[in-house]
Amino acid sequence: GESVGLHLPTLSVQEGDNSIINCAYSNSASDYFIWYKQESGKGPQFIIDIRSNMDKRQGQRVTVLLNKTVKHLSLQIAATQPGDSAVYFCAEIHQFYFGTGTSLTVIP
Amino acid sequence: NAGVMQNPRHLVRRRGQEARLRCSPMKGHSHVYWYRQLPEEGLKFMVYLQKENIIDESGMPKERFSAEFPKEGPSILRIQQVVRGDSAAYFCASSRGEEDTQYFGPGTRLTVL
Numbered sequence: 001g002e003s004v005g006l007h008l009p010t011l012s013v014q015e016g017d018n019s020i021i022n023c024a025y026s027n028s029a030s031d032y033f034i035w036y037k038q039e040s041g042k043g044p045q046f047i048i049d050i051r052s053n054m055d056k057r058q059g060q061r062v063t064v065l066l067n068k069t070v071k072h073l074s075l076q077i078a079a080t081q082p083g084d085s086a087v088y089f090c091a092e093i094h095q096f097y098f099g100t101g102t103s104l105t106v107i108p
Numbered sequence: 109n110a111g112v113m114q115n116p117r118h119l120v121r122r123r124g125q126e127a128r129l130r131c132s133p134m135k136g137h138s139h140v141y142w143y144r145q146l147p148e149e150g151l152k153f154m155v156y157l158q159k160e161n162i163i164d165e166s167g168m169p170k171e172r173f174s175a176e177f178p179k180e181g182p183s184i185l186r187i188q189q190v191v192r193g194d195s196a197a198y199f200c201a202s203s204r205g206e207e208d209t210q211y212f213g214p215g216t217r218l219t220v221l
Contacts (some may be wrong), residue, residue, distance in 0.1 A: 034209060043112075043199050043212040044151070089150060093210055096141070096153035096167070 012105045019077040021102045023090035026071060030092040035064060035075045038101070039086045047075070047088075082106045110135065112202050112213035113182075120219045121190045129185040129216045133202030139163075140183040141201040141210055142175060151199065157183060190220045 013019045025033075031052040036044035048059045050066050050073070057064050063076040077084055087101040113132040121127050133140050138159050143151040156164040157177040168175065172190075177183040187194055197217050201210035 032207070036212070043114075043214045044201075046209060046211060049209055091151075094207075096143075096156070096164075098143075098151040098153075100150040 009100065010103045010105070012107060013080050015080060015082060015106050015108050017080055019075075019080045019084070019104060019106075021075045021077075021088050021090075021104065023073050023075075023099060024071060025073070025090075025092055027092070027095065028068075028071065030071075030095065032093050033064070033066065033073055034091050034093050035062075036089045036091060036098075037084075037086045038089065044089060049093075077104075080104075080106050082108055112137075112200055112211055114198075114200050114213035114216050116216060117214060118217050118219070120221060122221050123191055124189050127187040127190050127194070127218055127220075129187075129198050129200075129218070130182040131185070131200030131202075131213060132182040133200075134211055137202035137204050137211075139203045139206060139208075140177050141203075142183075142185050143199045143201065145197045145199060145215075147196075154185070187218075190218075192220045194218060195220045 034049040035047040037047050038044045048062050048064050050057045050064045055066055061078045066073045085106045087103050089098050089101045091098045112134055115130050140157045142154040144154055145151050153167040155168050155175045159177055160179050172188045174186045197215045199212050199215045201212045203210045
């Protein structure tokens, strides 16, 4: 069935290092993905999106890569900061599917 | 522009009471989505509405739960005869159109005693 899943539930990185959060999906018809950041006690916050006609999209300190061949996408955060500590979800928005999330902890 | 607004932010109910959660979408957005999140879990889709129409309610429990998005006013998620298992964070999102990005509100945290 359709699913959007995260490879790792937790990730710890040193402040200043780059972070990579991965996500797999199973439905080859999936065509619109969004990464959200959720801090404790708050609602998900839009970070960046990518449509299936793209392989890569860059924002401020974030890059999303989409590999449709292996049904995989990743979120790269450059120069990770303590304020980046949160749970990160990928979502296939048209299917209303969200992964459990990866909890990112930035070590000062 | 104001973002998606939800109220109340926290709601406490006793078993058997009714809970009403309200969501005002962003300006210019006519599509509303409700999600439920249990502690340490991801978001689970409940229902997708446009003005005066329920488009997809495949994630809604068959009993006690209902949702509406009237022509005027906020979207309402209503839970009748609440049980302890209904305790969760309920998030609303809105989008301009079906193909567009969903933006989330701050959520309503429901606690059933």
